[in-house]
Amino acid sequence: MRGAIEGEYIALVRTLHASAARALPEQAAQSLVGHRVVRVERRAKYQLLHLDDGRTIEVHFKMTGDWAVGPVTLPPPALERVRIETAHGMRISLVDGRAFAVVRVHEAGATFLPELGLEPLDVHFTGELLRSALANKRGPIKPALLDQRVVAGLGNIYAAEALWEAAIHPLARANRLSLVRTTRLAEAARLVLERAPAARYYGKRATDTGHAYAIGDGGDEGWNVYDREGEPCPRCAAPVRRMPQAGRSTYYCGRCQRV
């Protein structure tokens, strides 16, 4: 599918089923014609077709959806629900027996968040995005960071370390954080993942980030606060504290991490 449509101009879009037409009304479908698909991205179960005008076509196969790709000169496939044709004569058909698959269009800059949040190492993971992901999180920031819909792949240890790095208290109200602080937090999350042993799972090696604070030498893993209760905070030397939060142990510095 990517090879057939990436970089191509859309020449025709047609919905061929009532449920497909509900998600992609005729007007929205027609508004795609003449635009170029600049990039195709897959994220979790979502496929995102980024258009030249900043809009995004979101595709979710749900249970039985799939693509059928071929030249427009061939007969269309069975169970075709949405048809996209390119200016180069290729037909990309969403085929779906159950007709639960969804194709919809998002305006440029729209913050539609998939069920799974971005990973901190994703280039699109910014303070702005994090702030909007936290917008309806009224509780404290630490458990919010463990919600995979907010951030994907940030576990208990990294969440604690990122909050320390960003000097944000684990009890700070998630949806009250300023853009400055969510930006610092997004950078901190990236930093801890980049230098963590687990960084290899992300296809990156730990990098020398030139950060102002040395990694503490309290444990084998070199955490700054995690599992270091009572030891001095590497930044301000106050003793690291531990508290239970949402069923987990949270480590933090009560002096330099602010609510």
Ligand SMILES: [Zn+2]
């Ligand atoms: Zn401190």
